[in-house]
Amino acid sequence: MAKHTHARAVFAGAVIAESDTAIVVEGNTYFPLAAVHAEYLEPCNARSLCPWKGIASFYTVKVGEAKSPGAAWTYKHPSPLARRVGGRVAFRGDVEVSPVE
Numbered sequence: 001m002a003k004h005t006h007a008r009a010v011f012a013g014a015v016i017a018e019s020d021t022a023i024v025v026e027g028n029t030y031f032p033l034a035a036v037h038a039e040y041l042e043p044c045n046a047r048s049l050c051p052w053k054g055i056a057s058f059y060t061v062k063v064g065e066a067k068s069p070g071a072a073w074t075y076k077h078p079s080p081l082a083r084r085v086g087g088r089v090a091f092r093g094d095v096e097v098s099p100v101e
Contacts, residue, residue: 006100009091012066016040023084029097030088046070053082061095068094
């Protein structure tokens with residue numbers, strides 16, 4: 001069972017995700033889809049392959065005129081070993097993810 005944590009993701013001054021059921025996997029905080037403000041995400045064509053999680057689909061994070069291409073990703077169909085990241089989104093780059101006290 002994954003340990004849940006309360007975390008927040010901020011980009012360009014806007015809270016783009018916050019949840020008390022986020023999980024940390026390999027140093028990345030994964031937020032439930034329902035906790036992510038979808039209006040800040042634009043699908044992009046980038047994909048990557050993780051040997052144990054599967055294929056990641058990426059998004060550009062956009063708030064107003066500020067953009068961070070490929071700064072969010074999800075595993076739409078994770079491998080059975082990584083099913084706990086299914087239905088979740090993680091962030092990197094210019095998106096600041098921090099724990100909430």
